Amino acid sequence: MNTIGIRREDKNEWERRTPLIPEHVKQLYRAHSIQTVVQTSEIRVFQDDEYIKAGAVVRKDLSPSSVIFAIKEIPLSFFESKKTYVFFSHTIKGQPFNMPMLRKILDLECQLIDYERILDENGNRLIGFGRYAGIAGMIDALWALGRRLEWEGVSNPFSCVKHTTRYASLEEAREGIEEAGERIRKHGLPKSLTPLVCGITGYGNVSRGVQHVLHWLPVREIRAAELSSLFTSPIWSRNQIGKVVFKEEDIVEPIRKGDKFELLDYYHHPEKYRSRFSAYMSYLTLLINGIYWDERYPKLVTKPYLKRMYEKEKPRLRVICDVSCDVKGSIESTVRHTNPGNPAFVYEPLEEKAVDGWKGAGPVVLAVDNLPCELPKESSIYFSQILRDYVPQIANADFSKNFAQCELSPPIRGGVIVYHGELTPGYRYIRKHLDRHA
Numbered sequence: 116m117n118t119i120g121i122r123r124e125d126k127n128e129w130e131r132r133t134p135l136i137p138e139h140v141k142q143l144y145r146a147h148s149i150q151t152v153v154q155t156s157e158i159r160v161f162q163d164d165e166y167i168k169a170g171a172v173v174r175k176d177l178s179p180s181s182v183i184f185a186i187k188e189i190p191l192s193f194f195e196s197k198k199t200y201v202f203f204s205h206t207i208k209g210q211p212f213n214m215p216m217l218r219k220i221l222d223l224e225c226q227l228i229d230y231e232r233i234l235d236e237n238g239n240r241l242i243g244f245g246r247y248a249g250i251a252g253m254i255d256a257l258w259a260l261g262r263r264l265e266w267e268g269v270s271n272p273f274s275c276v277k278h279t280t281r282y283a284s285l286e287e288a289r290e291g292i293e294e295a296g297e298r299i300r301k302h303g304l305p306k307s308l309t310p311l312v313c314g315i316t317g318y319g320n321v322s323r324g325v326q327h328v329l330h331w332l333p334v335r336e337i338r339a340a341e342l343s344s345l346f347t348s349p350i351w352s353r354n355q356i357g358k359v360v361f362k363e364e365d366i367v368e369p370i371r372k373g374d375k376f377e378l379l380d381y382y383h384h385p386e387k388y389r390s391r392f393s394a395y396m397s398y399l400t401l402l403i404n405g406i407y408w409d410e411r412y413p414k415l416v417t418k419p420y421l422k423r424m425y426e427k428e429k430p431r432l433r434v435i436c437d438v439s440c441d442v443k444g445s446i447e448s449t450v451r452h453t454n455p456g457n458p459a460f461v462y463e464p465l466e467e468k469a470v471d472g473w474k475g476a477g478p479v480v481l482a483v484d485n486l487p488c489e490l491p492k493e494s495s496i497y498f499s500q501i502l503r504d505y506v507p508q509i510a511n512a513d514f515s516k517n518f519a520q521c522e523l524s525p526p527i528r529g530g531v532i533v534y535h536g537e538l539t540p541g542y543r544y545i546r547k548h549l550d551r552h553a
Contacts, residue, residue: 117149117510120180121171122202123156126187129280129455131160131491132244132498134184134201137169139503144170147507152180160491182510184502187485191219199226199514206532207232208409209548217533218549224536226514233505233530240320241526242501244487247494248438249324249405251486254279254288256313256401256436257295257328259459259481262473263433269305272298279489280455289331296332303353310345312337312357312431313401316392316415316445321405321438322360334358339365342398359395366392367413385412393420400431402478405438408445418447421464425477435462436481448477452484 121140124130135143135151143149151171155163163173177183178195185202194200204227206217220227230242254276261273272295282288304311315325333355337345342359345351364376367388374387381388390413396402404415416435424430437449448462450469460482461475462468473479487494505527512523518534532542 117182118180119143119149119151119506119510120177120183121151121153121166122177122183122185122189122193123154123159124186125156125190126485127454128158130187130485130488131158132186132488132495133159133161134186134495134498134502135506136495136499137161137165137171139499140166140171141169143503143506147510149507149510152177160495181514184506186498188213188216191216194219194223194225196223197225198223199228199509199512201228201230201509203231204229204532205231206545207542209545209551211548211552214549214552217545220533221536221538221549225533226531226535227533228509228527228530229532230502230530232532233526235526242498242505243320244494244498245320245405246324246327247487247490247497249321249326249403250285250328251279251324251489252321252403252405252436252438252481252483253325253328254282254292255458255481255483255486255489256403256434257292259434259436259473259479260401261295262459263479264308266474269307271305271308272296272302278455278458279486285490285493288328292328292331299356300333300354304356306353308400309353310351310357311400312342312345312359312398313403314359314361314395314399315403315405316361316366317405317407318360318362319405325403325405325438326358326360329356329358332356336360339395342395346398361392361395365395366390366415389413390415390417392416396420396424396432397430400433402432402435402446403438404435404446406445408439408441410444412445414447415445416447418464418467421448421462421477422467425464429476432478434479434481438486440482440484442482446480448480449482450480451482453480453482454485455483455489458483 140151153166153171153173154177155173155175166173182199206213233241235241257273257276258278261276264271265274275294315322335355336358339359339361368391370389392415437446442449458481459473459479460469460471461477462480463477531539
């Protein structure tokens with residue numbers, strides 16, 4: 116019988132998620148003879164007793180387990196020699212704050228499998244919390260919009276929306292937002308806010324989560340190319356919200372005159388393109404950013420652009436929810452991460468400073484770096500339903516073999532960053548980041 120471990124999450128007080136829920140632990144035991152050892156936790160959304168009833172062993176340490184599943188980064192003191200760890204390591208961009216952790220994994224000759232890099236043949240993630248990051252981010256954005264408008268003295272239907280953590284469940288959140296939607300249908304939006312447009316960058320799992328929530332309100336979808344004409348149209352109703360989903364061809368353009376946008380070319384040669392996202396910013400009240408970004412790609416919203424924007428007049432823009440949460444990345448006003456206990460700050464473009472809360476001239480920025488933890492039960496169930504099907508092959512893999520002989524399916528194999536204490540071929544580029552932060 117193979118034994119796996121579930122580590123307790125302890126990155127912060129809001130992290131109550133689990134990679135595998137008790138019901139799926141029971142199923143893995145009955146169908147695959149996989150025994151689960153669960154590290155005891157006082158804050159996990161599923162209690163220790165629930166795991167015991169499911170047939171798991173609950174204890175303080177996970178020493179019987181050779182494969183350990185977690186969610187967030189793991190402290191250096193936790194790792195044991197030659198074991199296999201499966202979690203979101205946040206190392207593939209060479210993130211400086213996680214290089215000591217990666218070095219520890221290498222030194223102890225461990226295996227590291229990162230959920231983020233378990234992909235299908237088209238490069239789409241197979242295991243992740245993206246949908247719930249989008250859901251929580253959109254709820255938070257509506258809450259922040261309500262608070263900001265209240266401070267401005269603008270009566271608005273979003274005043275009834277609470278922060279995601281204040282709802283007992285996603286169903287309760289849905290009821291609260293549908294109440295705001297009913298107010299919009301009956302009474303309309305303030306004239307000063309009409310048209311109210313929510314812009315969403317990306318169309319993956321995060322975007323689908325955002326749109327799931329947005330459609331609890333009366334929404335009309337529009338194309339990016341229609342934005343400018345929308346504001347000169349006399350027929351836009353005050354009883355609806357505009358939604359525009361931006362794709363790559365909307366937000367960037369070739370630098371060289373006469374070239375046409377080609378998606379694969381952009382993915383492989385982003386240096387040939389520049390952002391043209393500023394063309395849309397003056398039309399947006401809400402911006403929800405859910406794209407993948409690294410330093411090779413153009414920035415969408417820069418500090419200089421925001422400064423010019425706010426020097427001219429009071430813009431429509433009230434809230435930026437940066438679900439992608441790359442500090443000073445695609446959205447340069449994301450100058451730091453926030454957390455569920457203090458989720459928002461106002462970025463003041465003219466002074467280039469951030470002030471906690473929602474009061475100020477600049478946009479409210481939400482940059483919570485672990486949004487799904489705001490819906491711990493629902494997001495854990497969702498994640499566990501997907502992960503459960505991949506656990507048997509990971510638990511049964513013979514990690515004593517060399518990497519070329521290890522019998523893992525292509526998606527799991529692609530997620531192996533470290534094997535026998537060495538970076539695998541697809542991730543050797545990380546060595547330069549390790550050396551830089553030695």
